[in-house]
Amino acid sequence: MEPIDPVYGTTTLLLIAAGAVALLLVLIIGVKLHAFISLVLVSLVTAIVVGFDLAEIPDVLLFGFADTIGSVALLVAFGVMLGRLLEVTGGAQVLADTLIGRFGEKRAPFALGVAALIFGFPIFFDAGLVVFLPIILTVARRFGGSLLYYALPAAGAFAAMHAIVPPHPGPVAAAQQIGADIGLTLLVGLPIAVLAWYVGVYLVSRFLGARIYVPVADVVFGQAEDGQGADDSLGQGPPPFGVVLMLLLIPLVLISFDTVLDTLVATGTLEEAGWIDFLGLLGQTPVALLITVLVAIFVLGRPNASMARITTILDHALGPICAIILITGAGGMFGGVLELSGIGAALSSSLSDLGMSLILQAFVIATLLRVAQGSATVALTTTGGLIAAPAAAADLGQVQLTLLVVAIAAGATVLSHVNDSGFWLVSRFFQMDEKTTLKTWTVMETTLGVSAFAIAAVLWMLL
Incomplete structure (x- = not known):
């Protein structure tokens, strides 16, 4: 669907969005209404208030919900299956x-x-998080203390x-829009991302973990089967480290087929071909995780357990994630309503000339778009389009164009909150209530984005 022509001005739209977020927080935190019901209700009310045709509102609600749940449901389902198999066989403990x-x-x-930085090079945020979840929880259970010590460094x-960092689609799209070289964006963006992670995520996680206690829960993967421990629930000892590492490398390698090959085709290094399409299919996140789960079933489970026993374990893993999938989808619904309301277009037109340096303008526009409608991808691509013309007029060098991409990405990262489906994914995976998620995940995303922008801004001034 395309955004509607705004019925109201930019200021009114922003006030409506702010009011919708405030109402949502009151319903969830104050009234204690279930998050899924609250998100759907506020999405419906917001769609009515911003002026959608009443007959179109069901389609408007389904736009963000279907788009989010279509990707999240499959990867979360396959991810928790893999995680449960690693958990009950002792594979997560071995790693x-x-x-x-x-x-x-x-x-x-x-x-x-560090492991998440390496695995996160080709793997999308949500896919990487769900695959790493059993490892995070296993380490946290072993040492105790707040889950934040272990969860935030990996998730961040x-x-x-x-x-x-390319080859992820957001920075690739922004680089293409403003004419930045994707290879140079990778070379410049990677060290900035690592340094921003250390300052804005790792150090911040130590600060937050010391002040906010989040207990470790095992509800995501279900309870231990028949009261047995993880090592003997399938009647076998833990798998070797090499087997566990192989299972984690399978999605890493397969997904890299899609992300890396797409980037090479976009830059003209490769031309479209049948074998590229086939490897791209294998690299689609749900397909890659499906293949990994099938391998895990036969490598971890089948040597000593019946298929019926494995099916029971997988069934028990799927049960607890229903709420995660639905709430995440509803978060996408709320963000979709705001996106289609025209708030992005209204902001874009009013922010096109802010009278400030180009790199600061890129960061501010991306930040406001991110806060207003929730989607980091929309914020990245919209800001890239807005900055393209002034960037071309300024006759910038390739390194400066790359720093602009980093600034846009930094702005699109900050202030993840209730209109972002990723906010709900993190909240439910780590069993944090909304208030705690705002005080931890939202703060960490903001320090990450600000750190990345600060590094890019300093380099911009030195050039």
Whole structure:
């Protein structure tokens, strides 16, 4: 669907969006109404208030919901299946023990973050998070303390790579719009992303973890089967480290087929061909995770367990994630309503000439679009389109164009809140209520984005 022509001016639309967010927070935090019901209700009310034709409102609501749930449901389902198999066979414990043995107990959160930075290079944020979830929870259970110590470094690493570094689609699209070289964007964006992660995520997670206690819950993957421990629930010992690593590398390699090949085709390095389409199909996140789950069933489960037993374990893993999928989809619904309301177009027209330096303008526009409608991808692509003309007129060098891409990505990262489906994914995966998620995840996303922008701005001034 296309955004409607705004019925109201930019200021009124922004007030409506702010009022909708405030109402949602009151319903969830104050009234304690279920988040799924609250999100659907506020989405409906917002769609009416902004002036959608009443007959079109069901389609408007389904626009964001179907788009979000269509991708999230499959990857979350396959991800928790893989996670449960790793958990009940002791595979997650093996990987956690290996990481801790290499980095040491005190550096376990840092080790999780570094591993997530590596795996996050080709893997999207949500896919990486769901695959890493059993490892995060296993390490957190072993050492205790607030889950934030272990969850935020890993989740923030996936967020940093997804937002800033090609071949992820957001920075690739922004680079193409403003004429930045994608290869140089990768070379410049990668060290900025890593440094921003260390300052804005890892150090911040230590600060937040010391002040906010989030207990470790195992509800995502279900309870231990028949009261048995993870190692013997399938009647076998834990798998070797090499097997566990192979299972994690399968989606990494397959998904990289899609993201890397798409980038090479977009830059003209490769031409469209049948084998590229086939590898791209294998690299689609749901297909890659399906293949990984099938391999895990036969490598981890089948040697000593019947298919009926494995099916029971997978069934128990799927049950608890229904709420996660529905709430995340409803968060996408709310963001979709705001996107189609025309608030992006209204903001774009009013922010096209802010009278400030180009790199600051890029950051501010992306930030306001991100806060207003929730989608980081929309904020990235819209801002890229707005900045393209003044960037061309300024006759910037390639490094400066790359720094503009980083600034746009930084603005599209900050202030993840209730109109962002990723906010709800993190909230439900880590069993945090909305208030706690705002005080932790939202703060961390903001410090990550601000850190990335600060680095880019300093380099901009030095050139």
